[in-house]
Amino acid sequence: MSGVRPALPDAAGHFGPFGGRFVPEALVAALDELAAAHAVAMADPDFQRELRQLLTSYAGRPTPITEARRFSEHAGGARILLKREDLTHTGSHKINNVLGQALLTVRMGKKRVIAETGAGQHGVATATAAALFGLDCTIYMGEEDTRRQALNVARMRLLGADVVPVDAGTRTLKDAINEAFRDWVTTVEYTHYVFGTVAGPHPFPAVVRDFQRIIGDETRTQVLDALGRLPDAVVACVGGGSNAIGIFTAFLADPQVRLYGFEAGGEGIETGRHAATLSAGSRGVLHGARTYVLQDADGQTRPSHSISAGLDYPGVGPEHAWLRETGRVCYQPVTDAEAMDAFRLLARTEGILAALESAHALAGALRVGRELGPGSVVVVSLSGRGDKDVQTAARWFGLDASDRSSRSAAYRRPGSGVDVPGRPM
């Protein structure tokens, strides 16, 4: 296990030409306070012990690795291993970061947390930690996303959080982030902004990465224990990119391990309706950092699209921008349709409903597996479970509760194994 902290970012938060701070001066003091609290905490054995205790006794770590044998049959003979972040409390990797930041909030003496959320997983995790620590909690969520993810809105409210639908701009994740920043500028004295991904101004990309690297650290140990060697490839989905950085970080110094990030290709890069920032964006500044951005020639942010609310973001973490430029990680788009095919395949072969975000990684793993061939080992970060996405998936496949002529009966012929790709099923 690699216990060494990565060298980047530099003291001012730069990953090569990316990162930094592009924020109103009013936030600088709070960002400095957070950077200092983070640095002290990471070096403090008491903090580490407390966090480890929470992660094991509350969040359910370490999460297991599951070999997806039947799913692997579709991956060109590669062995696909799933890192099961879906089995954490609240159902996604988001809890790792939130518990860490909640502890920092308490250390900084702040009584209130705010967060942005797209699919709702980060909002649910933040509301959960706020309940656990007795903090006031406000969650900003694009109005469009509150509709797509009504179940998670209800969960957050049951946990005691105030959920504020944001009706500005594109009414999705990017606008929820803008609104959370506006709140923070106003209330920074007693509020900590629990940023949900490895984007945003310094030190958020480093803070979130440090709390998410447990995914990769565990994976590395588990794969070495089980197979006696490192995997050939590690695969994750990338929206803002926190689960991806979390699993990649432990393997960055192992050149024999190929790293792949799969972005939301939406309806296809050529249609312009996608959220593939690294594949089809350009250098710019968004949400406090220099990174890759989906933008027009004037620097106005372009609306993104993905079937997965959690990937529907026109920016990406600056460390990913740097990893792309250095060539260490290969980033590719996966369309909505490919992701949904992989979602269905995993459900039917392994009995696991993946989050639609993670379904992009699964589709990518099939691609990588076929490329690397028989005997290769591909680890997929299964970043979250798909409970929140059941309605979207049912609609996509033309199955809903009122549909009594479900085609699933015909599909379930004994011994039929796995269905033929294509929709509807």
Next chain:
Amino acid sequence: MTAVGEALRRCRAEGRAALVGYLPACFPDVERGIANLQALLDGGVDILEIGLPYSDPVLDGPVIARAADVALRAGSTTAAVLRTLEAVAASGAAAVIMTYWNPVEQYGVDRFAAAVAAAGGSGLVTPDLLPDEAEAWLAASDAHGLDRIFLVAPSSTDERIALTVRFCRGFVYAASVMGVTGVRERASVQAPELVARVRRYTSLPVGVGLGVGTAEQAAEVAQYADAVIVGSAFVRCVFDAGDDAPAALRKLAADLAAGVRRMPATG
């Protein structure tokens, strides 16, 4: 010295604070946006702050954010904003562009600075660009003789204030409250202290913005600041007045201009 520097010097010579009026360009569309800015000048605004409408304005409250949205839907582009600047500067106005950083970077920092100078603009107010990340802008503003107006906030440490004002030119923008743009009921209690702290580190004029919307507030801020910056109140005026916006803006600007000229209360 830029036109903005001249305007500030003139106001100081008159023994009063300057009135800075903000409106986004292209709001509600390009032509009416120019007419609205002209109306501010006609009403007595000394310096124009022309907003470059941006898709993700994190320091703006709902009123200005909505105006930016209207402007973008009406076809606001960086080129149209520069045309707006040129039109108002041609009539002799002292004007700066207030812009988030990404549009400048995409246009090209030096190219943007050259265009602002060529259009007769005095410089930029940059709400999300700190001097720490401003290397390219420092060079470009030097090359084209432009003012660079960075912000300080009540939460700024003395070290940050000292650093920021060292890089400012033209004036220093003191954000009077912790928060986003928008009119408040009461003038900020933090602003006088912030201005006093800034003055310890620079002799540059200090402008106070965020939250000022009435003649009374303008008069109060004018007692301790060199410039009173009004934005959301003008933007709201445009929303409320519709087709009569220029006349309404002229009247509001005249009220505020009287405010900054009001003699300090005695007793």
